Amino acid sequence: MVLMTGCGDDFLENVPQGSLTDGVMNSPEAxxxxxxxxxxxxYGMTNEQGDPCMRPxxxxxxxxxxxxxxxxxGGGEGxxxxxxxxxxxxxxxxxxxxxxxxxxxxxxxSRCNSALRVLNSCDESVxxxxxxxxxxxxxxxxxxxxxxxxxxxxxxxxxENLPTTEYVNVPNDKFTRxxxxxxxxxxxxxxxxxxxxxxxxxxxxxxxxALAYAAxxxxxxxxxxxPETHAVKNINKDLLREVVNLIDQVQGYDLLSDFQQLDLIAxxxxxxxVFAVQYSMNDGSSDAGRINWSNLLNSxxxxxxxxxxxxxxxxxxxINAYQTDAAGLPxxxxxxxxxxxxxxxxxxQHQTLSNTTPTVDPRLDFVxxxxxxxxxTYKETPCQSWVRDRGVYGHNCAKRFWVSxxxxxxxxGWPWGASGLNWQIIRYADLLLYKAEALIELGxxxxxxxxxxxxxxxxxxxxxxxxxxxxxxxxxxxxKIGLYPAAGWTQEYARKALRxxxxxxxxxxxxxYFDLVRWGIAKEVMTKYFEQExxxxxxxxxxxxxxGEEYFPIPVAQYNFSLGxxxxxxxxxxx
Numbered sequence: 001m002v003l004m005t006g007c008g009d010d011f012l013e014n015v016p017q018g019s020l021t022d023g024v025m026n027s028p029e030a031x032x033x034x035x036x037x038x039x040x041x042x043y044g045m046t047n048e049q050g051d052p053c054m055r056p057x058x059x060x061x062x063x064x065x066x067x068x069x070x071x072x073x074g075g076g077e078g079x080x081x082x083x084x085x086x087x088x089x090x091x092x093x094x095x096x097x098x099x100x101x102x103x104x105x106x107x108x109x110s111r112c113n114s115a116l117r118v119l120n121s122c123d124e125s126v127x128x129x130x131x132x133x134x135x136x137x138x139x140x141x142x143x144x145x146x147x148x149x150x151x152x153x154x155x156x157x158x159x160e161n162l163p164t165t166e167y168v169n170v171p172n173d174k175f176t177r178x179x180x181x182x183x184x185x186x187x188x189x190x191x192x193x194x195x196x197x198x199x200x201x202x203x204x205x206x207x208x209x210a211l212a213y214a215a216x217x218x219x220x221x222x223x224x225x226x227p228e229t230h231a232v233k234n235i236n237k238d239l240l241r242e243v244v245n246l247i248d249q250v251q252g253y254d255l256l257s258d259f260q261q262l263d264l265i266a267x268x269x270x271x272x273x274v275f276a277v278q279y280s281m282n283d284g285s286s287d288a289g290r291i292n293w294s295n296l297l298n299s300x301x302x303x304x305x306x307x308x309x310x311x312x313x314x315x316x317x318x319i320n321a322y323q324t325d326a327a328g329l330p331x332x333x334x335x336x337x338x339x340x341x342x343x344x345x346x347x348x349q350h351q352t353l354s355n356t357t358p359t360v361d362p363r364l365d366f367v368x369x370x371x372x373x374x375x376x377t378y379k380e381t382p383c384q385s386w387v388r389d390r391g392v393y394g395h396n397c398a399k400r401f402w403v404s405x406x407x408x409x410x411x412x413g414w415p416w417g418a419s420g421l422n423w424q425i426i427r428y429a430d431l432l433l434y435k436a437e438a439l440i441e442l443g444x445x446x447x448x449x450x451x452x453x454x455x456x457x458x459x460x461x462x463x464x465x466x467x468x469x470x471x472x473x474x475x476x477x478x479x480k481i482g483l484y485p486a487a488g489w490t491q492e493y494a495r496k497a498l499r500x501x502x503x504x505x506x507x508x509x510x511x512x513y514f515d516l517v518r519w520g521i522a523k524e525v526m527t528k529y530f531e532q533e534x535x536x537x538x539x540x541x542x543x544x545x546x547x548g549e550e551y552f553p554i555p556v557a558q559y560n561f562s563l564g565x566x567x568x569x570x571x572x573x574x575x
Contacts, residue, residue, distance in 0.1 A: 031127050034115035038137045041108035041144065042277045044294060055100040056294035057277065058423055059510030060312045061086060062101065062151060067513035068529040069503070073313035074297065076389045077539050080311070088543040091553055093572060099555035102152065105144050109158065112141035116160035135191035136205040139213065142184045143425070146217055149180045150514050153551040153569055157183070172554065172566040181221035188214035198252070202269050203278035208250045212274050212426050215246035219434050223518050228570050230550040232520030240438040247435045250274070253428040255455070258463040259366050263400060265409050268422040272429065281411055281420035288411040291418040299417030300369060300397040303349065304386035305378065305405035308416040313393050314368045316536050317529055318507055321500070322364035328482025330361070330500045335532050343371050343395040349385050351395060359480035365466040367507045369397040373476045374469045376404035382469040394536065400508050429456050433502050440494045447486060449494055453501050454483040517550045547571060
């Protein structure tokens with residue numbers, strides 16, 4: 001009961017003050033506590049010390065380090081080796097970070113189920129807004145199940161009606177990936193029918209969130225996969241049309257005027273935020289507050305003013321991908337070019353950059369902290385030696401998701417670099433690109449897709465470019481970004497443009513690997529990535545993406561829990 005009613009990040013330390021009777025549990029006060037606990041599930045904390053940064057809700061390790069966007073970082077290969085194993089595809093079913101993620105997600109689903117059980121038993125005359133609260137919790141539960149499906153593929157489904165004694169009897173292969181996604185989308189759409197367009201309290205789930213999330217789930221569902229090879233065997237056009245229709249129903253949102261506003265607390269609940277984890281600082285709770293502990297390890301390290309642990313570093317391949325051609329459009333074959341912005345040492349603490357004449361998308365320096373380049377609004381020094389182990393991981397750090405070091409919004413001291421900045425689960429730019437993707441795969445309105453992609457690029461074009469640290473009258477790099485013309489906009493070209501735009505706009509947001517799996521190109525992309533990067537990152541010499549590794553292995557600890565009922569995913573040794 002302590003777990004159910006805890007609403008803060010220190011609830012596990014509370015001493016129970018008494019028992020909760022059925023009468024208390026059915027009271028409006030108990031419902032509020034249980035629903036709040038379900039919302040707190042977005043925060044990701046369970047009863048494991050240091051858990052959020054090891055099993056992050058932001059998916060920095062699961063969705064970016066596992067892809068071609070990022071390196072693990074930190075103090076070398078052995079520092080949090082479980083994540084190194086993800087990065088190099090040396091995965092086994094006893095990987096602690098994988099088991100912990102599974103355990104966390106089902107713990108969070110349990111919170112939602114606890115709230116739903118009480119809500120289902122409550123009288124509507126006693127519990128105000130019963131239908132609305134039920135819908136809110138169902139959206140939260142759908143979010144956690146969606147995460148499970150795209151991480152593990154084969155997962156057991158447990159709702160509020162199943163007794164806990166029966167959990168052990170639920171198999172993990174009763175439903176296919178597509179059946180799971182269909183159920184999740186259906187629950188989201190049902191919830192939308194009981195939710196208002198807007199809520200008076202910031203952060204509460206509304207109809208627009210449910211519709212937007214249903215569109216995302218249906219987009220994944222549309223790419224039907226072979227259950228053994230995970231190859232995309234069909235793209236369901238009916239589902240793609242539903243994606244377009246659902247996104248068209250989401251109203252009242254827009255892009256922020258400047259990409260860099262995404263990392264400013266003043267804009268965190270602005271027009272672009274559709275669904276976000278609400279974090280806070282100086283809120284009366286312990287330590288820094290209810291901050292984003294998932295990013296605890298990731299603030300820049302080395303000589304940086306954050307003094308962080310320096311995990312989660314952008315890859316050279318990602319940096320190279322921001323290069324543009326004479327028209328300011330992406331260079332699709334960028335891997336045939338030399339590395340952009342190569343670092344050389346002036347002395348132990350100072351570097352310089354070479355091969356900087358090519359034009360680049362300005363989002364490069366919104367996303368990546370590069371040596372010699374101005375870091376946000378920090379005026380003491382440029383980004384310089386801000387990586388802990390430069391011999392292993394190079395010299396570039398992540399710029400996204402941090403407030404500027406001198407900002408009063410940043411917490412002073414440990415946890416390094418912490419602030420109350422929200423984490424965006426779905427932002428409006430996502431919906432524009434999801435709609436463009438659906439239209440391109442439908443092949444029915446390619447020009448509208450082009451305009452949607454250009455709308456995202458136009459925002460980047462109009463954003464304030466990063467200036468040279470020593471001469472703020474000049475740009476920090478040779479920035480050039482253009483809009484796609486109608487000429488030559490075929491379905492094949494549009495598909496390349498969309499997938500590239502998704503990467504450049506959403507870099508480091510925890511989505512890249514899942515996009516590759518959805519499109520059925522994970523092995524192709526990662527094989528080429530390892531070949532390209534192994535000269536820069538020695539530890540990639542033997543990295544290899546094997547058939548069937550699109551999903552994580554089912555953890556052996558969970559197999560043991562099921563008393564041998566669970567089946568392993570293809571691509572891994574069977575139990």
